[in-house]
Amino acid sequence: MQPVILFIHGFGSNGFGSKAQIMRDYCAAHDIRFIAPSLSHIPALAWQTLTELVEQLNAMLAPKQLCLMGSSLGGFYAHALAQKYDLKVTLINPSMHAGKSLRRALGQAINYFDDSPYEWRESYVETLQQLEPHYPSALTPQTCWLLVQTGDELLDYREATAALPDAKHTIEQGGDHGFVDFARYPKEIVAFFSAAL
Known part of the structure; x- marks a missing residue:
């Protein structure tokens, strides 16, 4: 049985970002x-979309078949979903405290897909703070792989x-927020998700 992978993109990004592609x-x-x-x-709309998607996929798939990936803000969402629904997850340079880190983005932001502007509001930051799980996380090396640079x-x-x-950690020296040379990892990530399926 193969995993089914749900990838969650970062702030201002989209489902066609480089790591997703x-x-x-x-x-x-x-x-x-x-x-x-x-x-x-x-955030409230993104979270509703994600929870509905996870619940519908979980209802159709075998137990533990659905696996999550998230980068940056997507890592924040993916971690919260992994805890809520007991799913395996791989996190790439994730934001663990998205409400705090994205407070500095208040005002005009840019959608990287088409460079269109949008407003990033205080209420969005507050939503992220409400969604933040309690730390330290109880996820284990079997359920969570953290990739950071x-x-x-x-x-x-x-x-x-x-x-x-208690997660599996891969800490690379150097790199950047986009995670340099991510193309080295898809095979390993699929193997991580496939273990025990």
């Missing part, structure tokens, strides 16, 4: 179902390692 191409070549929705920038210019990787003390 790398995973999409790998999964297509290996007959693995892959879903990367383009979510609303409004120390050169992340937007997030301190140590926040993620502290919040996920």
Whole structure:
């Protein structure tokens, strides 16, 4: 049985970002179902979309077949969903405290898909603070794989390692927030998700 992978993109991004596309191409070549929705920038709407999607997929799939991936803000959502629904998850340079880190983005923001502007509001930050799980997380090396690069210019990787003390950790020196050379990892991520299926 193959995993079904739900990828959750980061702030201002979309389901066609570079990491999502790398995973999409790998999964297509290996007959693995892959879903990367383009979510609303409004956290309450994004969260509703994600919870409905997870619940519908879980109802159709075998137990533990649905697996999550998230990058940056998507990592925040993916971690919260993994805890809520007891799912395996891979987190790539995730934001663990998205309400705090995205407070600095208040005002005009840019959607990377078409460079269109949108407003990032205080109420959105408050929603993220309400969604934040309790830390440290109870996720284990069997259920959570954290991939971080120390050169992340937007997030301190140590926040993620502290919040996920019992997860599987891969800490690479250097790199950046986009996670340099992510294309090295799709095969390993699928193997991680496939274990015990």
